Amino acid sequence: MDLPEEILAHIFSFLPLHDKCNAFTVCKAWSNTMTHPSSWKDTEVRCESGNSLPERFSDLLPLVRNLKLSMSLTDPANRKTGLCVLRQAVAGGEGQLEALSICCVGNPPLFYAGQDLQQGLVDILTNGSSLTVLDLRGVPFTLNDSFIRSVSMLCPALKSLYINNHSLVCGVNAETLRQALKCCPSLTVLGVFQASLSEDVLKDLMLPQRPALNKLELRCERSLKYTPPLCDQIWSEVKRRHPYLWVELELDHTLPELHVPGVLQPSIPVRCLRLLTWTLLLDEVHLVQRSYANTLEVLELQTPPSPELNSALVSLAKQCVKLREVHCFCVVSQEVITAFITHCPNLSKYTLKIYKEPHPWTCTKLK
Known part of the structure; x- marks a missing residue:
């Protein structure tokens, strides 16, 4: 069944650049759809191999409204390509890029401080920007x-x-x-x-x-x-x-x-709490139960196991009934799992294990 071009373009918008390149070569209809503005609204570009951007897509980057830029820091060529992509998306789009997320993969060079990327981003944005979202959580420097x-x-x-x-x-x-x-x-x-x-x-x-x-x-x-x-x-x-x-x-x-x-x-007003301390958290679990019972929706713990922790978590489950997710990266008792399932009606997924598993532990989804 042939899909309308608008729907197909919307589907293509979620593909990373490499897959968009492949879709471009499938047939004439798909090739035409790839030039539709909606195909480029949400675009992920990965600069990981030192390769330059395919030339035929350079002219389409100004159509991007939400850009996720992933790059490896190990090779300066990747950083150069990433800045080139960003420059075309910002300057070529006449400042119409709305959301930018930068994520770095791989191990950065020793003592790398990211000055080239920070200065490059400032230089590019000087050409005009209407960014409403800037996400730099993925940079390691x-x-x-x-x-x-x-x-x-x-x-x-x-x-x-x-x-x-x-x-x-x-x-x-x-x-x-x-x-x-x-x-x-x-x-x-x-x-x-x-x-x-x-x-x-x-x-x-x-x-x-x-x-x-x-x-x-x-x-x-x-x-x-x-x-x-x-x-x-x-x-x-x-x-x-x-x-x-x-x-x-x-x-x-x-x-x-x-x-x-x-x-x-x-x-x-804590809705999401991640206690990634690897320390004993008994007092903190009791504090969370007392202070955040009316707001807490997501809880993540990294702490050593103990019978006292199991008892504290059972008590917490009875109080923090708005929880949607709970992830505890230590072994707990079956009683803890039962308590969260019983007392938290909105619980959609959890990571609670009664036995150790190989890393990474799998998450159980309820809804």
């Missing part, structure tokens, strides 16, 4: 203050900004984040290191002229030990100003254990 200030000034239409990547340290201070909020008045989704936050940043987010903050992703790692803790009162004020705020907390294994209680303030 430290994002610095100068880069974030430049990007925020060049992309004033940003609504979503993710800079909570998995670099070893936080390179963005609170004043830089405040400057980004001034430059991007429409930001409603923000992903940052918690070390970049301050009471002044949260107060800026509560200004009456700012739109409702929809989501706040916070990565908590060792840099937090150098910053003043945020008190529960300021979080209570944030929750009143933004009653529908979704907060995602990720506690990294580099976060000193003594700082964990200071992060888990009771008034934070």
Whole structure:
């Protein structure tokens, strides 16, 4: 059965560039469909082999509205190709690229700081940008203050900004984040290191002229030990100003254990909590049960197993009934699994094992 060109183009839009190249050669009808703007609205480009972009597709990159750029950092040629793709999508599209996600694969060269990519991105965006989404969670190097200030000034239409990547340290201070909020008045989704936050940043987010903050992703790692803790009162004020705020907390294994209680303030409207500390988390599980029972929807734990943990998880399951996902990467008892299935009616998937399995552990889907 022949599909209408619009539907076929929509299907093609989800293919990565390599598969779009293959689809282009199947038949004349598919070849014509590949020039339809909808085929390029959502496009993933992978720069992993050092090969240049197929010439016939260079002219179509300006049609891209949502670009996911994946590149290997091991070869400078891959980074050069990635920047070339981005330049064509931004400049050739006359600033109509709306969403950009950059993801780096493979091990970066020793001491690689990503300066070429950061400066290249700034140079490209100087040509004009209407980006509303910028996602840099997939880059492994430290994002610095100068880069974030430049990007925020060049992309004033940003609504979503993710800079909570998995670099070893936080390179963005609170004043830089405040400057980004001034430059991007429409930001409603923000992903940052918690070390970049301050009471002044949260107060800026509560200004009456700012739109409702929809989501706040916070990565908590060792840099937090150098910053003043945020008190529960300021979080209570944030929750009143933004009653529908979704907060995602990720506690990294580099976060000193003594700082964990200071992060888990009771008034934070936590919907998603990832405790990836590999430390004993009995007190934290009890705290989560008391503080986040009315909001928590996703819970992930990496902790040693124990009978006490099983008891704490059973108690948590009875309180946090809004949970949709729970993932515990240690062996638990059958009683724990039964408790979550019984008391959490919205549970759609879980990773709970009564025996050790080879890595990676499989997730059980209920819905």
